[in-house]
Amino acid sequence: MKKISCHICEYENEIASEQSRYCAVCEADLANVEDEKRLLICDSNALYSTVEKSLSAGWDAEIFLTTKRLIICPLKWQGFGLEAWLSASIYNKMTSNSALISIPLTDIKAVRDCKMGLIMKGIIIDTMDGGLVRIKVSKRNEWKEVIAREIE
Ligand SMILES: [Zn+2]
Numbered sequence: 001m002k003k004i005s006c007h008i009c010e011y012e013n014e015i016a017s018e019q020s021r022y023c024a025v026c027e028a029d030l031a032n033v034e035d036e037k038r039l040l041i042c043d044s045n046a047l048y049s050t051v052e053k054s055l056s057a058g059w060d061a062e063i064f065l066t067t068k069r070l071i072i073c074p075l076k077w078q079g080f081g082l083e084a085w086l087s088a089s090i091y092n093k094m095t096s097n098s099a100l101i102s103i104p105l106t107d108i109k110a111v112r113d114c115k116m117g118l119i120m121k122g123i124i125i126d127t128m129d130g131g132l133v134r135i136k137v138s139k140r141n142e143w144k145e146v147i148a149r150e151i152e
Pocket residue numbers: 006007008009010011023024025026027028
């Protein structure tokens with residue numbers, strides 16, 4: 001069994017065959033690292049939510065921005081019914097890894113400021129089909145600038 005560290009999320013994938021060449025966590029193509037490059041990573045104190053306004057600051061996640069996608073990997077997949085709290089449009093973007101939210105940059109319409117809970121500042125990412133995801137990352141301004149630049 002060969003191990004390959006994902007160039008996007010750093011997960012240590014065990015590669016058994018040519019068929020399983022995609023990262024088990026973020027689904028990046030491990031055999032074609034030139035295809036997708038990581039631009040930003042926030043792997044500590046990042047939060048996400050899929051509703052616009054909420055008193056809750058959100059859930060813990062690791063968040064990645066690549067040349068192709070915004071990737072949100074929830075750290076703890078809480079046991080509530082998915083459909084109940086994920087908006088339908090975001091749910092549809094979820095991949096075969098049921099916990100992952102993966103939004104192609106081409107599906108992002110806009111990026112704007114918001115609050116996460118009562119105090120923290122975050123970013124709202126609006127998608128083309130009317131969905132949204134809120135994230136709280138360190139270096140928020142840098143994330144906003146880079147996302148805005150990538151979706152231009
Ligand atoms: Zn990965």
